[in-house]
Amino acid sequence: MAITYAYEALPVAEWFRRNREIAGFQNPARAMYQTVRELVENSFDATEPYGILPNITVSIRPVDEAKGWYSIYVEDNGVGIPGQEIPNVFGRVFYSSKYKIKQHRGVFGLGLKMVVLYAQSTTNRPLLVRSAAVRSDKIYEYRIMIDTTKNEPIIVDMKEYNNKYKWHGTAVKVVIEGNWLNSKKRIEEYLRRTAIISPYSEIYFKGPDMEMVLKRRTIKMPTPPKEGLPHPKSVDVDTVKQMILESKTATLAEFLAKNFDGVGEGLARSFLEWAALDPNRSVGSLTQDEIVLLVEKMKAYEGWRRPRADWLSPAGQELLEVGAKSILGAEAVFAVTRKPSSYSGYPFIVEAAIAWGGQIAPVDKPILLRYANKIPLLYDEGADVARKVVDEFHWDSYKVKFPAPVAVIIHVCSTKIPYASAGKEAIAEIQEIEEEMKLALRDAARKLRIYLSRKEKEMEMLNRYTSLAKYVDEIARDMSIVTGLDREALANSLYKLIENKLGLTAEELAKHVLSMSSSIKEEAEAAP
Amino acid sequence: MGERARFLKQLEEWGAELAKSALSLREPVMEIPARTLGNTVWDERARMLKLGPEKIRRRFLDVKESRRFMQTVLMLSLIVEAMRADVFPTIRDLYYNGKHTIVFKDPLGRVHRENTWDEQAESNGVIEDIEVATNILREEMGVSADVKGKVVGPIVVRSQGYELDASKFGETALSLPVNVDALEIIKVEASYVLVIEKDAIFQRLVREKFWSQENAVLITAKGMPDRATRRFVKRLNEEYKLPVYVLTDGDPYGIYIYSVYKSGSIKLSYESERLATPNAKFLGVAPLDIERYKIPDQFVIKATDRDVKRAQELLKYPWFQNDVWRKELEYFLKSKKKVEIEALSAHGLKYLHDYIKDKIKNNKFID
Numbered sequence: 001m002a003i004t005y006a007y008e009a010l011p012v013a014e015w016f017r018r019n020r021e022i023a024g025f026q027n028p029a030r031a032m033y034q035t036v037r038e039l040v041e042n043s044f045d046a047t048e049p050y051g052i053l054p055n056i057t058v059s060i061r062p063v064d065e066a067k068g069w070y071s072i073y074v075e076d077n078g079v080g081i082p083g084q085e086i087p088n089v090f091g092r093v094f095y096s097s098k099y100k101i102k103q104h105r106g107v108f109g110l111g112l113k114m115v116v117l118y119a120q121s122t123t124n125r126p127l128l129v130r131s132a133a134v135r136s137d138k139i140y141e142y143r144i145m146i147d148t149t150k151n152e153p154i155i156v157d158m159k160e161y162n163n164k165y166k167w168h169g170t171a172v173k174v175v176i177e178g179n180w181l182n183s184k185k186r187i188e189e190y191l192r193r194t195a196i197i198s199p200y201s202e203i204y205f206k207g208p209d210m211e212m213v214l215k216r217r218t219i220k221m222p223t224p225p226k227e228g229l230p231h232p233k234s235v236d237v238d239t240v241k242q243m244i245l246e247s248k249t250a251t252l253a254e255f256l257a258k259n260f261d262g263v264g265e266g267l268a269r270s271f272l273e274w275a276a277l278d279p280n281r282s283v284g285s286l287t288q289d290e291i292v293l294l295v296e297k298m299k300a301y302e303g304w305r306r307p308r309a310d311w312l313s314p315a316g317q318e319l320l321e322v323g324a325k326s327i328l329g330a331e332a333v334f335a336v337t338r339k340p341s342s343y344s345g346y347p348f349i350v351e352a353a354i355a356w357g358g359q360i361a362p363v364d365k366p367i368l369l370r371y372a373n374k375i376p377l378l379y380d381e382g383a384d385v386a387r388k389v390v391d392e393f394h395w396d397s398y399k400v401k402f403p404a405p406v407a408v409i410i411h412v413c414s415t416k417i418p419y420a421s422a423g424k425e426a427i428a429e430i431q432e433i434e435e436e437m438k439l440a441l442r443d444a445a446r447k448l449r450i451y452l453s454r455k456e457k458e459m460e461m462l463n464r465y466t467s468l469a470k471y472v473d474e475i476a477r478d479m480s481i482v483t484g485l486d487r488e489a490l491a492n493s494l495y496k497l498i499e500n501k502l503g504l505t506a507e508e509l510a511k512h513v514l515s516m517s518s519s520i521k522e523e524a525e526a527a528p
Numbered sequence: 529m530g531e532r533a534r535f536l537k538q539l540e541e542w543g544a545e546l547a548k549s550a551l552s553l554r555e556p557v558m559e560i561p562a563r564t565l566g567n568t569v570w571d572e573r574a575r576m577l578k579l580g581p582e583k584i585r586r587r588f589l590d591v592k593e594s595r596r597f598m599q600t601v602l603m604l605s606l607i608v609e610a611m612r613a614d615v616f617p618t619i620r621d622l623y624y625n626g627k628h629t630i631v632f633k634d635p636l637g638r639v640h641r642e643n644t645w646d647e648q649a650e651s652n653g654v655i656e657d658i659e660v661a662t663n664i665l666r667e668e669m670g671v672s673a674d675v676k677g678k679v680v681g682p683i684v685v686r687s688q689g690y691e692l693d694a695s696k697f698g699e700t701a702l703s704l705p706v707n708v709d710a711l712e713i714i715k716v717e718a719s720y721v722l723v724i725e726k727d728a729i730f731q732r733l734v735r736e737k738f739w740s741q742e743n744a745v746l747i748t749a750k751g752m753p754d755r756a757t758r759r760f761v762k763r764l765n766e767e768y769k770l771p772v773y774v775l776t777d778g779d780p781y782g783i784y785i786y787s788v789y790k791s792g793s794i795k796l797s798y799e800s801e802r803l804a805t806p807n808a809k810f811l812g813v814a815p816l817d818i819e820r821y822k823i824p825d826q827f828v829i830k831a832t833d834r835d836v837k838r839a840q841e842l843l844k845y846p847w848f849q850n851d852v853w854r855k856e857l858e859y860f861l862k863s864k865k866k867v868e869i870e871a872l873s874a875h876g877l878k879y880l881h882d883y884i885k886d887k888i889k890n891n892k893f894i895d
């Protein structure tokens with residue numbers, strides 16, 4: 001049949017061509033940015049969840065300037081990929097180790113393949129990968145391409161080396177058609193923002209005309225996410241069918257209790273009774289329509305427990321503050337990690353940080369740095385609910401008058417980020433998430449307000465000192481002319497008079513004002 | 529000890545008091561009689577403004593006062609230095625001598641720059657403060673102002689030994705010196721003194737020989753009168769019993785200038801006794817003269833908000849509390865019309881002469 005043939009023959013290459021845009025490979029500049037992103041995010045996924053402090057090197061070099069060909073190289077010190085897995089990981093679409101329910105940067109098993117396919121379709125050069133798993137005796141090196149009709153890896157070349165120094169990690173190099181000039185800013189910004197939310201990483205970046213070192217600021221890492229089961233509200237019909245295939249003989253009650261988060265036999269039975277389904281039916285015997293009904297009921301039931309958030313890995317208040325302070329050069333940062341919440345059966349956590357002053361230039365509305373599962377979102381800011389929340393926020397109630405030197409960080413982590421569009425660069429207007437963003441921002445802004453009013457007072461004190469002390473020399477000189485008394489002694493007395501009046505010395509005052517950033521911040525933190 | 533030396537010593541002692549209090553860590557405070565409207569009292573018997581009993585305490589440690597404190601001490605040092613060197617600076621000299629930029633680095637390392645004073649009004653103000661605080665007049669400190677006064681008419685004076693006849697200056701005029709008290713008046717044979725607000729009108733009347741026809745002494749101070757001119761007018765009135773008439777533009781500012789000649793000013797009320805001429809009469813142009821002398825519309829100017837405000841203030845002054853003045857000022861506030869002296873020429877160039885004569889002969893001036 002023609003249709004069946006067409007379906008089967010819809011080769012990966014064709015699929016790629018159709019979906020290039022969605023995956024972020026629509027033009028050479030964007031593709032270059034996206035390639036760096038995919039590789040760097042894989043590197044984070046291979047280090048952070050395993051408690052390894054990430055060391056990541058990114059290097060971009062021109063290969064053929066006339067054609068706009070560049071090589072992109074990313075190396076990490078992660079857990080590596082077992083030798084026999086490498087071809088599949090790089091050569092088979094939708095092949096991923098990350099299908100379990102937990103927070104990752106990558107989720108679809110698509111990233112690497114898009115990179116390979118893009119390289120293939122522009123320069124036709126194979127991808128080079130060298131990797132060693134932890135404690136592996138060997139380092140494996142492959143040159144891989146994808147057979148686009150069969151969705152299979154083609155191994156162009158394979159080598160093995162002795163892993164004398166027990167190195168582990170992965171290094172990938174691809175040659176693609178890119179546009180350095182038009183992607184430079186975004187790539188730099190992407191890495192900078194990555195460093196803000198993961199200050200425990202060390203990133204070295206070398207571009208054709210620049211070099212950037214984002215040093216590790218702390219060795220504290222967020223607790224790695226646990227793996228878990230999906231919440232009954234969060235699954236779709238296809239997933240349930242897949243699950244049924246793996247436990248055909250189980251009864252409905254057993255099936256629910258075994259496969260879903262927070263569901264025991266008791267809760268399963270209450271649900272089934274509510275849904276008017278037989279708890280002893282074997283799931284293998286359910287018809288198509290019955291499965292659809294089951295999923296609908298699961299979504300509608302209000303008796304489930306709240307989804308657990310152990311699968312989430314927020315950055316945490318401390319790391320956000322360290323990152324924002326060092327990378328943005330802020331004078332002070334106030335961060336908040338909200339308690340877990342959920343939408344449609346997916347747990348999520350919102351974090352917000354407000355960075356103030358220092359190297360942040362005054363702006364008419366706050367600079368916004370958005371993150372989803374620790375991935376910086378750089379495009380489509382206008383479509384993001386975070387932008388809306390920040391713009392509608394009543395800044396004036398928190399002593400912020402624009403233009404003001406303020407930047408806001410909003411991080412949403414979830415087992416499923418609700419993106420506003422296929423571009424995956426903006427978070428959709430989900431009411432529960434919007435509400436949490438507002439609350440997170442409010443909590444952080446309260447700390448900022450305490451800080452600003454303390455600072456106001458300190459500055460007032462300093463200004464009072466200055467408005468008196470600036471005349472001391474002049475007055476001492478003039479008094480000395482009129483009276484013949486010692487000028488220095490007069491000046492000292494006048495300064496002393498000012499200090500007595502204000503109740504502290506000039507040095508104390510300067511120390512106060514300078515150290516305000518830290519001391520007042522602590523007090524602001526301690527306040528409820 | 530000469531007079532000047534005594535004044536110098538007094539100033540030095542005032543400064544020493546402040547300095548010693550600083551050295552013993554007591555806040556230096558200047559006590560200065562307040563030169564404010566609130567502290568100006570109307571002396572009904574003397575018919576002039578006098579300084580009231582109120583004093584301000586200018587404190588070094590008061591953020592609002594510290595700048596003025598600095599300026600006062602700076603001015604004191606400038607005056608003391610000038611007196612020691614036996615030189616006679618003008619208030620403008622003192623302004624320039626004292627003007628410089630204070631550069632201050634605060635504890636955060638921020639650099640602040642500020643001029644000791646920006647305008648002469650500031651340095652003039654502290655001179656007046658020192659005068660009232662120490663009870664020594666500027667003239668006694670040897671500090672002078674630019675003198676604007678000019679005189680023409682049947683009067684002979686002696687200055688530094690030279691006899692000067694003010695009737696022999698042709699189209700020019702005799703300029704008044706800084707210290708008019710040092711001017712010896714040898715002879716005056718005038719029937720009255722006409723004080724003219726505007727220099728242009730003064731020059732016209734000189735050129736037209738108005739003074740010789742009328743046998744009058746003409747004086748102008750080119751607008752708001754300085755101390756020397758006021759002092760000279762007072763002397764002519766009180767020592768030589770000459771009637772004094774003041775001719776100004778027909779607007780509230782002109783009336784205010786008259787009031788300064790007659791009763792003194794708020795700012796310098798401590799000097800009224802030396803400067804005010806309570807017998808001075810207002811010749812015109814009065815607001816109602818616009819109607820009385822039928823001044824054509826094209827010469828009438830619409831009053832500004834500032835004119836109106838000034839007229840409202842004048843109405844409150846005790847020495848304008850009589851029916852004649854109230855009628856004039858209320859007419860002004862109602863009509864909002866003002867005129868310049870020149871408007872009288874609408875009826876011919878000589879009309880100004882007739883106007884003045886008419887006012888004086890027929891007692892049409894206002895007291």
Ligand SMILES: Nc1ncnc2c1ncn2[C@@H]1O[C@H](COP(=O)(O)OP(=O)(O)O)[C@@H](O)[C@H]1O
Nearest residue numbers: 042046089096097106107108109110111112170
């Ligand atoms: N740098 C790396 N280190 C270790 N494993 C990697 C690395 N890059 C990719 N992988 C493995 O390859 C799989 C496929 O990667 P990818 O195509 O980017 O999909 P995804 O990241 O969505 O899972 C990952 O799930 C991971 O198991």
Ligand SMILES: [Mg+2]
Nearest residue numbers: 042106111112
């Ligand atoms: Mg990936």
